Structures are given as C-alpha cells and as structure tokens.
Amino acid sequence: MTKHSEYRDEVTIRFAGDSGDGMQLTGTLFTNTSALHGNDLRTLPEFPAEIRAPAGTVPGVSSFQLHFGSKEIMTPGDICEVLVAMNSAALKANLDRLKRGGTIIANSSGFDKKNLNLAKYPEGKNPLTDGSLADYNVIEVDVTKLTKDALADSNLSNKDVERSKNMFVLGLLYWMYDRSLESTINFLDKKFGKKPEIAAANIKVLKAGWNYGETTETFASRQVKVKQASIAPGKYRNITGNDATVLGLVAATKQSGLPLFFGSYPITPASDILHGLSRHKNFGITTFQAEDEIAAISASIGASFGGTLGVTSSSGPGVALKGEALGLAVMLELPLVVINVQRAGPSTGMPTKTEQSDLLQAVYGRNGESPVAVVAPKSPADCFETIFEACRISLEHMIPVMYLSDGYIANGSEPWRYPQVSDLPDIAVKFAPKSKEDEKFLPYKRDERLVRDWAVPGVPGLEHRVGGLEKQDETGNVSYDPANHQKMTDLRRNKRDKIADFIPEQEVDSGNEQGDVLLVGWGGTYGTIRTVAHELRQEGMDVSHAHIRYLSPFPKNLAKLFSGFKHVIVPEINDGQLVRLIRAELEIKATAINKVEGLPFGVEELKSRIHNELEMLNSKENSELELPHGI
Amino acid sequence: MVFDTILSKHVSDSKNGSLLEEIPNYVGKDFSSDQDVRWCPGCGDYTILKQVQNAMPDIGVRKEDVVFISGIGCAARFPYYMDTYGLHSIHGRAAAIATGLKVTRPELSVWVISGDGDSLSIGGNHFIHALRRNVNVNYLLFNNEIYGLTKGQYSPTSPQGSTTKSTPFGSLDHAFNPLSVALGADGTFVARAMDRDPKHLNEMILRANQHRGTSMLEIYQNCIVFNDGAFGLFTDKQSRPAETIYLEHGKPLIFGKDKNRGIRLDSYKPEVVDLNDDISPDDLWIHDEQDSYKAHLLSRFFDTPTSGEGHFPRPFGVLYAVERDCYDDLVCKQNLAILEKKGEPDLDALLEGPETWEVK
Numbered sequence A: 001m002t003k004h005s006e007y008r009d010e011v012t013i014r015f016a017g018d019s020g021d022g023m024q025l026t027g028t029l030f031t032n033t034s035a036l037h038g039n040d041l042r043t044l045p046e047f048p049a050e051i052r053a054p055a056g057t058v059p060g061v062s063s064f065q066l067h068f069g070s071k072e073i074m075t076p077g078d079i080c081e082v083l084v085a086m087n088s089a090a091l092k093a094n095l096d097r098l099k100r101g102g103t104i105i106a107n108s109s110g111f112d113k114k115n116l117n118l119a120k121y122p123e124g125k126n127p128l129t130d131g132s133l134a135d136y137n138v139i140e141v142d143v144t145k146l147t148k149d150a151l152a153d154s155n156l157s158n159k160d161v162e163r164s165k166n167m168f169v170l171g172l173l174y175w176m177y178d179r180s181l182e183s184t185i186n187f188l189d190k191k192f193g194k195k196p197e198i199a200a201a202n203i204k205v206l207k208a209g210w211n212y213g214e215t216t217e218t219f220a221s222r223q224v225k226v227k228q229a230s231i232a233p234g235k236y237r238n239i240t241g242n243d244a245t246v247l248g249l250v251a252a253t254k255q256s257g258l259p260l261f262f263g264s265y266p267i268t269p270a271s272d273i274l275h276g277l278s279r280h281k282n283f284g285i286t287t288f289q290a291e292d293e294i295a296a297i298s299a300s301i302g303a304s305f306g307g308t309l310g311v312t313s314s315s316g317p318g319v320a321l322k323g324e325a326l327g328l329a330v331m332l333e334l335p336l337v338v339i340n341v342q343r344a345g346p347s348t349g350m351p352t353k354t355e356q357s358d359l360l361q362a363v364y365g366r367n368g369e370s371p372v373a374v375v376a377p378k379s380p381a382d383c384f385e386t387i388f389e390a391c392r393i394s395l396e397h398m399i400p401v402m403y404l405s406d407g408y409i410a411n412g413s414e415p416w417r418y419p420q421v422s423d424l425p426d427i428a429v430k431f432a433p434k435s436k437e438d439e440k441f442l443p444y445k446r447d448e449r450l451v452r453d454w455a456v457p458g459v460p461g462l463e464h465r466v467g468g469l470e471k472q473d474e475t476g477n478v479s480y481d482p483a484n485h486q487k488m489t490d491l492r493r494n495k496r497d498k499i500a501d502f503i504p505e506q507e508v509d510s511g512n513e514q515g516d517v518l519l520v521g522w523g524g525t526y527g528t529i530r531t532v533a534h535e536l537r538q539e540g541m542d543v544s545h546a547h548i549r550y551l552s553p554f555p556k557n558l559a560k561l562f563s564g565f566k567h568v569i570v571p572e573i574n575d576g577q578l579v580r581l582i583r584a585e586l587e588i589k590a591t592a593i594n595k596v597e598g599l600p601f602g603v604e605e606l607k608s609r610i611h612n613e614l615e616m617l618n619s620k621e622n623s624e625l626e627l628p629h630g631i
Numbered sequence B: 001m002v003f004d005t006i007l008s009k010h011v012s013d014s015k016n017g018s019l020l021e022e023i024p025n026y027v028g029k030d031f032s033s034d035q036d037v038r039w040c041p042g043c044g045d046y047t048i049l050k051q052v053q054n055a056m057p058d059i060g061v062r063k064e065d066v067v068f069i070s071g072i073g074c075a076a077r078f079p080y081y082m083d084t085y086g087l088h089s090i091h092g093r094a095a096a097i098a099t100g101l102k103v104t105r106p107e108l109s110v111w112v113i114s115g116d117g118d119s120l121s122i123g124g125n126h127f128i129h130a131l132r133r134n135v136n137v138n139y140l141l142f143n144n145e146i147y148g149l150t151k152g153q154y155s156p157t158s159p160q161g162s163t164t165k166s167t168p169f170g171s172l173d174h175a176f177n178p179l180s181v182a183l184g185a186d187g188t189f190v191a192r193a194m195d196r197d198p199k200h201l202n203e204m205i206l207r208a209n210q211h212r213g214t215s216m217l218e219i220y221q222n223c224i225v226f227n228d229g230a231f232g233l234f235t236d237k238q239s240r241p242a243e244t245i246y247l248e249h250g251k252p253l254i255f256g257k258d259k260n261r262g263i264r265l266d267s268y269k270p271e272v273v274d275l276n277d278d279i280s281p282d283d284l285w286i287h288d289e290q291d292s293y294k295a296h297l298l299s300r301f302f303d304t305p306t307s308g309e310g311h312f313p314r315p316f317g318v319l320y321a322v323e324r325d326c327y328d329d330l331v332c333k334q335n336l337a338i339l340e341k342k343g344e345p346d347l348d349a350l351l352e353g354p355e356t357w358e359v360k
C-alpha cells in the first residue's frame, strides 16, 4: 500500500464525546504532542454547563478544539476540518462547527439505537446512514469494538476497557497527522505508575489506533503532515490562562518579596485560579476560601492592611458583590488585586460562555468617584505578564487594580515561552518607616506620584486609623469639609491617572503607524483581531491593529495614535464598552463591532463585518462629500 | 508571621531598640487617641470605650501590635478613639477583614467592634463563619437593640412588637438571641456583659482576650437617644438583683437581693428555687463553662415569660469557653508543614512545569 502525504500549513480538529469519554484529555495529549512536534497552536475546551448531564445526551457533550499549524496560529480556529464524534449527541452538538466537506470520524457504536434516542434523533433516523451527511467525508470506525478486540486477552474490567477507547481515537489521529506516540506513552506510564496493567492497556489501545490507520484501506491516502512552525527560539510549555494567572501571582509574590493572601469564593470560570494557587503555599501564599464573595475581598483587604499583598478573584456576578469593599480599598489606598474572569451576563447569564462585558463595571462600577486601575490579558500565556503587572501597579501605586480575564482565555491554552526568574523585574514595595520621636505620623502624606506609604501594624509610632469615611488629606482624620472632599477626589483620580507615566506607551501590534483603518481590541479577542488584520492586509487593505492592555488609565499616547487613522474600529464581545470609553475619554470617533452570543468572533465573521462597516463608512463619507454643508 | 518576607523583616527591624519582649508600663489613657469622641452624651459606648482602654495595659501587648476593626454603626466609630492601629470599614464586614488580617499577621492582637445590626443583619454571614472557624480575635458586640446611626429603626435584636421609626405599628420580626446564634455557630467563647457594670465588663474584656479563638462578648449598651432603658430591667438598681445572674465557673447559680434564690436542674429542666433549709447551694446547678448543653440552656434564659413560672434572670458572664484549634493557628501550621514538605520553593521549576520543549 503506498502512503501519500499531503502537507498543510494549518489544521483544526475538534474532539467531541460524552463527558465520560475523556475528550479533554485526548485533546490535551494531542496538543502536547503537537507542541513537541514544533507546531504553533491554540486550543479551546468546551465543557457541559451541567456537572453530570445524563450520558449520551446533547447537554452532556464535552469538546475540545485544537488549531495547529506551521504558520502563526492566533485562535483556536473558527470551524474545524476534522470532527471526532464519539457518539450521536457529540455529532449533533458539533456538526455546525465542521466545515462543509470536512471529515467526521464517527464511533459507530455511539450511533446505535440507544444513543440515537438519547441524542433525540427522530425515530429510525441515523445520520450516518440517512444521507444527511452527504456533504461530509464520513469515516465510521467501531472504536468501542476495536478497543475491546485490542484488549481481548487482558484481565481488565469492562469499565476499564471502555474507558481506554479514547486512546484508540488518539492513536488513529496520531497516525493521520504523523505524530510520535512517545510523549503520550510517557504520560500514560507516569499517570498509571501504580497500575502498570492499566498503563499497558492504554498504550496497547493507543498503538492499535495507530495501526488501524496504517493498515486500513480507508486511511491509506490520508496522512497529513504539518511542519514545524517558525517560532521564536526558546523553551516552551503549554499553558491555560488560569494557570498562567496563578504563576504570575506566584512570580509577583517572589519579585515583591511579600507574602500573598488570596481570598476567593468558587465561581465558574475563575475557580481554577483558587485551585492552582492553593497548591503553591510554600511560596509564601495563603489561600482562603471565604463564606462569600464579600468576605473574600474583605479578608484580602484585611491582609493588605497588614502588609500582605491581598488578591481576590471571581467572575462578573461575584465582582458585583465585591463592589462596596472595592470602594473601601480605594479609600484606604491599599494594594489589592481583583481578578475578574468574565463570563456571559447579566445576572447568572451563561457561566460557561465567554464575554467581555464587565469593562465598564471595572472602570466605573462603584458608588461615588472611585478610580481604580484596570488591565486585561490578551491570551492564555499573556495572563502571566498581565497579572504580574496588576500586582506591580497595585503595590507601587497603592491602588486597587482590576484584572479582566475571560472564560475564553482562562480555559484556552497556547505554547508559552516561559521566562527565567532572573529575567523578571522586581516590584518595589515602600513601607512607611518607623516615625521619628515626637513627629506625628501622617498616613496620607504622598510622594510625587501621589502615593502614600504603606504603614503596617506592628511598627511602633505609626499607630493610625483609616476607614471608609472621607478623610482629611495627610492626617487621614475624618473630614466632611467640602473643599477637602474635592481635593481628595482630585488626588485619588490624579493618582490613578499618574500611573500612565509608569506604563508603556501604546504601540501598533501590526500594520502601519498611521493610515486607513485601525482595529482596536482588548482582552481575549487579540488573536482573532490579529489574524483578521493580517488577512485584510493580504487582501491589499491598509489595516493596522492596536491591542490595549492598560484600560485605566489608558497609555498617554493613545489619542494621538488613534488620530493617525481615518477609521478606528473596535470589535468587542459585548454591546460596546471599550468603544464607549474611547469616545468618552479620548473624544475619538470610533466604530463599534459587537457580538453577544457567548462565543468569540470567528475570523471570517469578523472580516466580513469589518468589510460591511467600512463600506457603510465610506458611502457615508461619499455622501457627505456630495453635501459639503450637510443637511 | 507565617512567612519570612520583607514584611516580617520590616516589622522586626522597626522594633529594634524597643525591645520586642518588653511591654511599657501603659495606663488606660495611653490608649486614647487625639480624636474627639462623638457619641451622644450619656451613650453607653463611653463606658465600654473606657473599660477597653483600661483593660489594654493588662493584656500584655505593645500598642503597635493592637488593631481595632469595626464595621458601620455608632459602635463602629470606636477604632478612631483608640491610639492603636485601627480600621473603620464597611457595614458588616469587620469579621471578614479581621480574618484576613489575623491569618496573615497572627502575632497581632485583633479586636472586632460591632453592633447588633452590623453583626446580626448585614454581617450575619461573616459573624457565624468567624465563630465556626474560631479565628483568634476578640469580638465585642455592642447590642443596643436598635439602629442608632440611621436614627432609630428596629434591629434584628429588637423585641417583636417594637415601635420604631420603621415600624410605627410594631415590628413583626422575631428577635435574634445573639448568644444562641453564637453557640449555634459553634463559638468557643460566648459571654455577656453590660455597660452599666463596668467592673464586670472589664473582667469580661480580659477574659475574652485570654481566650484563644473567637471570643464573642455581647455587651448590652444603652442607646440613650433611640432606645433608652432597653435593658433597664437588668441595669436598674431595683430590679437588677432579681433579674440578673452572674455566672462563675464551678459556682452554683445563685441570685437575688439577699443571694437567696438559685437555679436548680431537674434532670435538664431548669427551675428557680428559694434557698432554705431543704435546698442548699450544693443542690443547685453548678456552672460549668465547658458544658455546651448547659451553655445552650443558659442562652435560652432570654425569651422566657416576663414573670412567674418559667421566668429566669438574665445570665451575665462567661456562658461557654472551650479550647478548639483556632483558624489562624491551623493556617500557619499547614503553611509551615507544606513549606517543610515541599522544601524551599523553586519558581524556575514551577514556571517550567511538567512538560516543555525547546525551539532552536
């Protein structure tokens, strides 16, 4: 049998099955192998919203999408070309994510009468046989049976045999994409170190899957090769956004030399940060699962009052509960980092779906004039640097910082060229020194950045009282004096604004420094917008892309940068929030492109919406040209 | 402090010269700050402030190591008047803030100052969770059975039927019994005192301080403006002997003007008896601070009939005090054990993670 290899520069695969089918692990292992192979990649897992939805049903489907290539890969892919469907429900739930003409690898035993019923296909209808999939390339493989056959002479229980069927699929896909089995074999040996018979069985099934590809007619001409990507040299690992956030916090603890207190209350999709940090207590970290969101932030404020870096995490609804306490931290002028892993709102909304609709909440969402700093990571790996920045700004400027991640980057993963500790910057902490004899300590005395010193209990002579009531400048004594309130309001705002002197100026991510169109994004849409900008330039358009990490205060040169473009277009996964900030704070005319479906933009989708917007903008311009004085 | 960091170094450096161990010979007024006290004249808060300040020299802690944390309410102004570290926070959250502080700075003496609304309405959740965790803080709950700062609405401890600004036709809510709530939350130290008995109050403050764990001291505090005389039955010279009973560990429950009445337990049913030839103090209920069942019974000397059979005097003193690991100790212990087990942290190894690859 001759083997044909086809070279491709990118591939998107979607693994889908019942929650119990191990699709997340299968996807992760394929990801790791592809990373080791040298591909650039992005992943996106999607879990069912219910913890244990009934097996075989559509709500019980769990999927994992992987986009890998030999070119720069910035998104998990709009749609996939290969869909692995372990059962009928998985096919039903994911078919609309498969490209026309794409390949479906269907586990045929997942399409028996029982599974078809559970997936609510009409009685007597089987998509594999009724012709409804004529537009696709369907490969039926009886994974369940082949797995059983491979393990026929083992003593494993039926349950253990059944459980290893994902390895068959993985082996088969490894053959299809010409990947090495080595890292997965190592993984299995390690994972089942104490149960070598299970490890051996899984490896056997993995190899059986590979061999099936190698020897079966259907696959004979289907091997696809994806070469290494040209990636900056260095050492890499794969990382999710939530994990990178955890590591960034640990790094900030180390680089500031401070202990860290993390107060949190479980909430999707932020809980993994609590889980992750709670494993690293030997780094000077205390984690506290509080009785509620308010206690979580309050305890963190208590820790900050005592000289520890207080951090709290949540998602939108929880952050709403934290609002009052956040205002207290603004008044106290203490360091505090508030992590918001955004999800679709309002109210409980769609907990497992992504959205970037808490930006205005972060910037303005408290009672009174209550300025905080706001930063947002752009990708899973960027969470590391951005949370580190959040800690740095908070500690160096004695101000609460909101960090806006989102469900999409929190769970998504990408290769990360991880830094060496020796490359990390230091974070400078300034404690108030012991006061001199007979000198009255002034807790709200400020330096040239308008930052007060951090006076911590235990230091003799600095005994002082702080609180949520308006305070007199310098002394911190309660004051209702009108002029003082104006002054303090100005000071708190100016202190926040002065952070702009200590953050990098805004750069163009790609494209020209000035020109026709500037696409402006923030947060998790980075990869999509970057890809879109690139593709639009390839179409011959003059399109640049700027990505804003520092959302409050904005980088100083932002307005100037924007004014160099004819059109500023702001795509967001919300109803228009950054665009409002840009219009209001910078007085720039900007065009909004919004989507609120709980899903990220697709590259094609965003491209066509940009084309539409530009068409409208240009036709408006032309009509304005015809009517120079307007009507 | 749990971890050896720039924080621990900063604090210990700053203490150099002030000899860590040595406690200056403080007097009560060393603890009064330069701020004018702004409570209404005649408010019960004044006595409590005075007794706390008086107790401070006896707690054996340097004043820079003392922190008062309050929420919102009349009582919450308290930290401003103490020349220690202080934090006047937001409504109901003092216990949660104190938890974060104590867990990270266990060497500090942390005091929570709260009121009935602050602790039992808006902050009820933090109140019970501090108690069940047994965070080692002293929790002074000033109970005046009214909202004073917002000018006279009923509170969660106002008796049902209270006519207040927000309940002109009488309140309908059943009142909380703070000590039962505290016991129900598995508090390890539950005590009661009153503003009008400063000597006993002072004793109770010191007892609360001695106890390791959340020391919950309810203090009956007269709000002279909005709820004057709410505790008159217990504070008036006339009625006091018959209506109050002072608890002492190991001593029989005796009360009355001539110390001639007592409480006896008929199996687990308490009854008021007259001491006479037939009933001696030895026959009475002997107070045992460590008996949780009896503590619960005592806490129910609360919603009893106002007179006659089944009416009991209100207990003051320590109802319950037992040892249980406190949360901040457990946190420290666990952190240290993890440090020992995992060894000096290696951030480079952590950043690298389990699986890496190199691009050349």
Ligand code: SF4
Residues within 6 Å of the ligand: B038, B039, B040, B042, B043, B044, B045, B074, B144, B148, B149, B222, B223, B224, B225, B226
């Ligand atoms: S209102 Fe009542 S509790 Fe408040 S200060 Fe005045 S007397 Fe005291």
